[in-house]
Amino acid sequence: MSSLFYLNKYLAKYKWLLILGIICLLVSNIFGVEMPGVVKDAVNDIFSYGQTEENTIADKFSLALIAAGLYFLFSLLKGIFLFFTRQTIIMMSRKIEYDLKNEIYQQYQDLSFNFYKKNSTGDLMNRISEDVSKVRMYLGPGIMYTINLVFLFILVIYKMVKTNPELTLYVLLPLPLMSLLIYFVSSILNKRSEDVQRQQSFLSTIVQESFSGIRVIKSHVKEKEAEKRFNREAEQYKNFSMKLATTNAFFMPTIILLIGISTILTIYIGSLHAQSKLIEPGEIAEFVIYVNMLTWPFASVGWVTSIIQRAAASQKRINEFLSVETEIETDKGDELDFNEAIEFDNLGITYENSGVTALKNINLSVKKGTTLGIIGKTGSGKSSLAYLLMRLIDPTTGCIKIDGKDLKDINLTHWRKYIGYVPQEHFLFSDTIKNNILFGVDAEEISDEQLYQAAKDAGIHTTIEEFPEGYETMLGERGINLSGGQKQRISIARALIKNPDILVLDDCLSAVDNETEEHILEAISKDLKQKTSIIISHRISSIKYADNIIVLDDGKLIESGTHAELMKLNGAYREIYRKQELQSENKQNEA
Template sequence: MKELKYLNKYFLKYRWRLLLGVFITIVATVFKLVVPMKVGDSVTVVKQYLNGEVTDLAYVKHELLINILLLLGAALLSAFFTFMMRQTFIVVSRYVEYDLKNEIFQHYERLSLGFYKQNRTGDLMNRISEDVSKVRMYVGPALMYSITTITLFIVIISYMFYTAPILTWYAIAPLPILSIAIYKLSVIINQRSTIVQQYLSKLTTFTQESFSGIAVIKAYGTEESINANFEELAEGSKVKNIDLAKVQALFFPLMMLLIGVSNILVIYIGGSRYINGQIAEFGTIVEFLIYVNMLTWPVAVVGWVTSMVQRAEASQERINEFLKTEPAIKNLVTESTPIDGEIEFNNLTFTYPDTGITALKNVSFLVKPGETLAIVGNTGSGKSTILELIGRLYDVKAGMLNIDQTSIRNLNLENLRDSIGYVPQDAFLFSDSIKNNIRFGKEEATEEEVIYAAKNAAVHKNIIGFKKGYDTILGERGLTLSGGQKQRVSIARAIIKDPQILLFDDCLSAVDTETEEEILQNLFKISKDKTTIIVSHRISSVKNANKIIVLDEGKIIQKGSHEELVNIEGYYKELYSKQLLEKEM
């Protein structure tokens, strides 16, 4: 259970609730103990009357009535405290589940991009849902039944030894055999539980990817192939679950066999000792039979709890694997560091740690607040990498990246990212209203601010054309909108944030030239006192920038203004001439 030690901090957090649960468990167990005692007393009284040892029938009726009332009262009180016990332990398990899910999700948010490139979304989802649910079973039911079992064993077996020690030894003799069998089976359960969880992650990942890419699947007509792959995974999962169920199925029959042996021993040994006069009261044998059968559920629970603990151990190990992963990007500065927006790259070389591809080689440039820098280049030349480094999605290893003449690593990470409005190449929208998607840039924004941002992004007219306007709910990843509309909503999201730095990563590629011109004019007015970097393949998007750099295989091959570059032979002039010809045609 070494992996489950991680949960000890939650046990400490809710220790008073758990201690209350332990106290209630003990009280409930004590009341359970009264029932067999009174049944035994009643049997003894009746036996004495039948043997002629007691002749007063009224006395026998009175004793039986008292015992019945005590039985009823003890049963009701035991039921009440058992209910309270479940309320205490199960509620704590839900609290722990809530805390653990939040901790995992917050840790996911802190982890760097490289982590998400190496791990699949379905697996991440499975660990925060299915694995946490398995862990909750350990914190709640497993803990509750363990405490109940221990308390019941201590109280009942102590009383049994006090009443008839020899008979008790015979009654509990099969239990060590059961303990050894449980230990052997639990090892197998742990191994098979781990495999089952791994298959569940594979299934979750496969279905998540299939639903996300359903449009591509339908377009290529590969439904049968995808279904066959799913059936293969599901078949593997079924086989592994059956293997696990076969082992778990041994618990209950084994428990029933050993409890049955205990009953036989109690009847035979107890009867023999009563006949020999070594047990004074006949009711003692009846008491012991009830006690042995009362131990049936706790013994069964031992197997069930062991299974739950093993599953939780396997799940917590998978959770810990991610929780122990340190974010590659850490906030090294706790004090606030306001951002003005000056950006300087100085002989910067960057290699992606996950692929080993060198995306930038000795890149140097300076952009001051109020200036616009445009970056042009072929696909894979390193344009998007520059924007990722400015947002500190990766750390620089060679060269320098300064913001306001301070190394980017010496800035408060939250202040840095709060000062950036980033529009990615592939616009991502949430399954929410258009209004809330724009407000993602500024949660407290008024409706007027939302409309103003949408107008500047040239998407307002499109939005009011929808039946529900700004309250239109988008499909997953913004499927309700066209490519150009998604890009413009994403631009509105950046505008409404009113940041010091605006980063546009080829975000006008799906917009027609007329709309592009309108957006650029609006952005020119908005970004007068801001630092703006535009990545684009279109000369029309970059021609008004203060500075333009041209990248090729991670190196700056040209630098200057639009007027300067169109008069110099090279990539920029060729691209300009080509696009000018296409426009004329």
């Protein structure tokens, strides 16, 4: 329950809506509890007809008209204030839902790369959608019904005791029993509906996977198996839903039965008292209405309790996320000043989640304006070096220094804007090609010429022009699919258009052929000469013109030097060179 206290700051923010809502709720109830009194008077009048001489039919009729008018007036007023209650309290809950979603989203954006490695996407999505909507149920209906019950209970009991204390006692007896029973039924109901929900999200995961993996499924002729798996899970979903429907079917009749019992009790005991003239017939009618007025709110106690329980569980999960401190803050630290060199000082990284030591004791200096080439086997730690440089993760040992200053003390927003980074796993958004390229820059500051130039340098301009809609072509789910190499080149254009001082290319030419690779390297060579660049590659051809090349093996720096020096060394680099020569010779022979 205490987890819900977190929301108090939002309740305080919207306190006026809440207070106004509570006032409207109170006024609505005040009018509501006046209505049975009108019925009582009308019934009493009817029963007293003929018992006294002065009463005429005309009198009765006008009395009945007055009663009907009063009843209508009270219900109208009750309705109007109920409308305003919903307009304020439910509105407040929607506003808080919006704020909370934004707060969670903001937190997601602030959290570091490591956080995303530790938590699954589905889990993150759930926090912001399902959990928030459960919390909203507490803020809206939860709060509204609870306050309503309190007001109604006090007002009705007051009215009932004023009319007939003894009868009040009798009619209230079954109510606690009833709310207990309803609590019991609604917890079964909740459990069952959670089963259904869980199965449903599982089912949609299966469907989603089979859509995105449709090529793999078809090429392995696994359509029948996929169908069977879906059928099995759909069957399970059906079973859960049937169980839920059965419990649901019990719910309403149970409530109606209990209300009926209460009403019968009221009438029975009321009539006993009426016979001994302790009570007027109108009072029995009044009590029957009170009992019916109370039963719904009482019945909802069980429901509201479970809403609050579920909201508390959801808020607890949300709080866990909100309380995660981001390890890497972007807006702290000094302004960047880069004039001399980037240095890796005894740099090492061990990933917390996998326990893999991806880099060990790397010592290296990259002078401003030079190009560093990095080569090494798969899993040797090349990308990890790029992550560290982008400060997507922090090193476990040693540090990176920019002009002698620890990267941790430099404003990260500045630093990242300063670098054009093409990650190994490129990602394009479901948007136009143009917007994808302009992603990292302020679109208004870029002319079309600059856009085309970046695309030309990345070797993708002609391909884009060939699409019917050119740069406005949509990519992604509802757009066209690009080949792996085309995607890579768009990612390169995205980095180049920033006109960065430092360029980090992580294996970004792996999916293009040698000829295209040469063409791109040629096109960006003038850029590379002016900039400080770090090129990671599997292929010697991508890095052989670099001013300095390092060879990584199992996280260790094993060789370094220029292409010529490394070839002379006759070590690992030469070995890679020999193998790649052989491969390209073989290819040429085949051709």
